[in-house]
Amino acid sequence: MDSWVWWLLVAVGLGIPLVITVLPEFGLFALGAVGAAIAAGVGADVVWQFVTFLVVSVSMLVVVRPIAYRKLDRGPQIRMGIEALRGARATVQERVDQHGGRIKLNGEVWSARTLHPDRVYEPGQQVDVVEIQGATALVD
Structure with a gap:
């Protein structure tokens, strides 16, 4: 051979x-x-x-x-959990101010606070989730 x-x-x-x-x-x-x-x-x-x-x-x-x-x-970076919620759009369900409120985020209702104390969001407005602290979303 x-x-x-x-x-x-x-x-x-x-x-x-x-x-x-x-x-x-x-x-x-x-x-x-x-x-x-x-x-x-x-x-x-x-x-x-x-x-x-x-x-x-x-x-x-x-x-x-x-x-x-x-x-x-360098595979695709898949954001999961809280990381996936940062930057997401949400709809205000109950008035959101520095003390609290409710938003609808990815089909779920979350408690929320504003990132800036002087801002107030009324029901129906669209907000961006900046951070998640515990079970509360900070929105802007």
Whole structure:
């Protein structure tokens, strides 16, 4: 059997733990094995095949791996809980002033206070939720 076939078998063998463990490093080593198979296919001797495998694998680890992990870390930021309520629009249900009131926020009635003591919002007005303090929304 030609050596390029062996390298392709090594690439497939490295692909199996990639699928099982979901560690991208195995895929990078599999690409190194594919590079060695290409080198073997063009007639490189065994030493150059191993050098190609090492150079491609290490360069993939050095260059591609950090980029991939940075992309994974920057996944979509999903705001949940109280964080999701900041900046939301609400409708005043009962007069809201510095002492209190009620708003309808995401289909629920919340107690609310104004962020600025001199402001007053009447029922039906739209307000923005600036902050949540306990079970009270500060609105502006």
